[in-house]
Amino acid sequence: MQSRSFARAVFSVAVAILCSALHNPAQSSPNAPSPSSALSIPESQLIQPDALIHLLQGAESAKPLVLQAGSRIFFAESHIPGSVFAGPGSQLAGLQLLQSKVASTAKNQLIVLYCGCCPWNRCPNVGPAYKQLRDLGFTNVKVLYLANNFGDDWVKKGYPVEHGL
Amino acid sequence: MDYNSNQNSKAASRFNLGTGLLLVFLLVPAALHAAPAPDALLHKPAPAFVRQDLAGKPVDLKAYRGKVVLLNFWATWCGPCQLEMPRFTSWQKQYGSRGLQILGVSMDDEPGVVRKNVSKLQVNYPVVMGDERLGNQYGGILGLPVTFLIDRNGQIIARFAGEADLNAMEDQIKRLLDRK
Structure with missing residues (x-):
């Protein structure tokens, strides 16, 4: 009787593990991007430079809050006009700064995150920053897709920039 | 009308x-x-700078005139940079006596993490902390890694951005070292 209960329990646990693996393939696959990788950000949440420019030139009410989640030095060199330095997403201090920057922001406000420190698949900052904002309950977060880096994909293409902190 | x-x-x-x-x-x-356009720096004198290394010792680019200098902008959070640096360390050991000097410029915001990283990778060449001013002098460092190859006369010969072909870079260094 006892061994039958034990077998039933083992079977239930095995089924639960199998179901969980089937329902969440991203976690079970060895090739799934780590949550800290930019590749973990859903494609539907990416925004291209042209589309961001369009938003920035549009009506005031539709303008996004643009946050740079990368290096302070890079921000001081060049950044998107009106954007706010929010700290590198790969560091705890950066995530804390990010949290403070959005403390009084409405949860449905359109927020655009960007970094551009490294090629997209190597960027250590935007993945954790995106996750942090989602975890904080922000529902309208986009991430600027910069394939190579901010210099190549924004500055060299002639998009507007500001300098300094 | x-x-x-x-x-x-x-x-x-x-x-x-x-x-x-x-x-x-x-x-x-x-x-x-x-900042000057990055390509505008090629075949021009490398912008001068004097900075302290992580031990507080002054590093004056001018003092390396007569050597082939590989000036590498990097950061602790930059994946490709971390892959390059052990190779640079081996080149410093291998070609240092022939006149190669590698210099690292960290674009990290804080030196603490840089010291740990340099110690972990056993970097054997001077590393200084960079900033936006130095970045702008070198054409705007807005993505990493970026590496400049400077000849014995202090002229910038090449600029490598992103994940560079390190074998090609080494060949170019060897050619410059052969020129006296």
């Missing part, structure tokens, strides 16, 4: 004046901050 045309012309000149002032307002500060 004339009245309208006159008004249009006045409005147009007001617009032009306004646009002109706006452009001056926008472009003058931009020009003051503007």
Whole structure:
């Protein structure tokens, strides 16, 4: 009787593990991007430079809050006009700064995150920053897709920039 | 018709004046901050700098005149940089006696993490902390890694951005080392 209960329990646990693996393939696959990788950000949440420019030139009410989640030095060199330095997403201090920057922001406000420190698949900052904002309950977060880096994909293409902190 | 045309012309000149002032307002500060285009640095003298290394010792680029210098902008959070640095360390050991000097410029915000990283990777060449001023002098460092190859006369010979072909870079270093 006892061994039958034990077998039933083992079977239930095995089924639960199998179901969980089937329902969440991203976690079970060895090739799934780590949550800290930019590749973990859903494609539907990416925004291209042209589309961001369009938003920035549009009506005031539709303008996004643009946050740079990368290096302070890079921000001081060049950044998107009106954007706010929010700290590198790969560091705890950066995530804390990010949290403070959005403390009084409405949860449905359109927020655009960007970094551009490294090629997209190597960027250590935007993945954790995106996750942090989602975890904080922000529902309208986009991430600027910069394939190579901010210099190549924004500055060299002639998009507007500001300098300094 | 004339009245309208006159008004249009006045409005147009007001617009032009306004646009002109706006452009001056926008472009003058931009020009003051503007970094030279990265390619404009090629075959020109490498911008001079004096910085302290992580141990507080001064590093003056001018002092390396007569050597082949590989100036590498990097950061602790930059994946490709971390892959390159052990190779640079081996080149410093292998070609140092032939006149190669590697210099690292960290674009990290804080030196603490840089010290740990340099110690972990057993970096055997000077590393200084960079900033936006140095970045702008070198054409705007807005993505990492970026590496400059400087000849014995202090001229920039090549600029490597992103994940560079390290074998090609090594070949170019060897060719420069052969030139006395």
